[in-house]
Amino acid sequence: MPAPITEEQHRLDREALLDAAERLFYERGIQAVGMDEVRAASGLPLKRIYRFFAAKEDLVVAVLKRRDRRWRGDLAAHVERVPDPRERVLAVFDWLAEWFAQPGFRGCAWANAYGELGSSSEAVLAEVRSHKQAFHDQIAAWVRAAGVAVAEPVFLLAEGAIVTAGISGDPAPARHARAAVVTLLATPSSGTADALTELTASTSMDASLN
């Protein structure tokens, strides 16, 4: 065999490629970054990049997949260091606050990818949906463990905080969302809340709803 590429080097090169692509795609947008720029940043020849991934779309999906694993892993590690179930839910928003304050924070990579490619790449759309579903399920599990039945609003507050912090460039939404979650966790759980919803909704419905 005349090729001296070890298995380990192969793995390292692939990681370097994903590192470079992820940074560029997140910083400047996916369509704004050409493959030649990925080549220059990764140090790998174009030929090898296309042996790793047959097309740019595959590279994008791989970047999102790896980022999802790392992002949710970091979140879970932070959250599950907290023993109390109720505090765990709040820890999600402390972690978000730290993320928002990082230099170069530019909102949700998946939401951004959706805006760019959601209607033109089925594979990217599927990856974005997969990530959001997994994030939702993580939050739902932690909220359930806290003994309350308000998973949905906690997830929506997190999503709203991420998109708002990204666009505004201000990490404050993490604090606002956290404060709202404190309130929601302190309200009587599902049965009473639903009854209250029904009561208020019945007096306001003019149209819509389903």
Added chain:
Amino acid sequence: MPAPITEEQHRLDREALLDAAERLFYERGIQAVGMDEVRAASGLPLKRIYRFFAAKEDLVVAVLKRRDRRWRGDLAAHVERVPDPRERVLAVFDWLAEWFAQPGFRGCAWANAYGELGSSSEAVLAEVRSHKQAFHDQIAAWVRAAGVAVAEPVFLLAEGAIVTAGISGDPAPARHARAAVVTLLATPSSGTADALTELTASTSMDASLN
């Protein structure tokens, strides 16, 4: 003057151009739509398009500006048909639910534009921020009029519902956000107290803290 273009026709052509561009940009993404496609869809010659807007970026900004006026105008019209201040806040989410259910709904046009061009076009970024600020201020005014001081979470729930409904393709987040707002409006966070607030507070005192 040899040019028979009336002032009125000029205005109509401009609207047709913005109509076509808005539809294409929202459906398929901004970068995915070429100027030649805008030309074909609008029926206007390319030369006239570039007399209206010197560059594609200017067209994009104009589309976002006009959509902002219409979008927030429609929202305000729906909300302010409701007399009761508290119901008005909930009416925001009824309007969102109707929007989410419309065919072709593809999330927030401004958030999508941010994902695509937020880091490469200062003008687009400014327009996106301007829209989000205006939407935030609208909600804050309605929430304040309802006599409670929880504007931020209501805004974040709306944002979370929009992005989630867009990505998932499911209009349910509007209902979930609405239910959460009902809870928040019934919480004595601002010191204002009425019968409903007292009732909910008295049954929820077991939780709380931090």
Added chain:
DNA sequence: TAAGATAGGGAACGATCGTTCTCAACGTCA
């Protein structure tokens, strides 16, 4: 050492982008 397979560097390709230019057609005024 000779032979051969593969790697990297980068040019090349076809497509498409935003934008400009050409040119014929036409309506208006001297």
Added chain:
DNA sequence: TGACGTTGAGAACGATCGTTCCCTATCTTA
């Protein structure tokens, strides 16, 4: 009527995209 100014239709331009191909250097094995 004839010259002019403006228009619409679309070709053309330069740049850039994702992707492929060529060529040479280099390393392995006989």
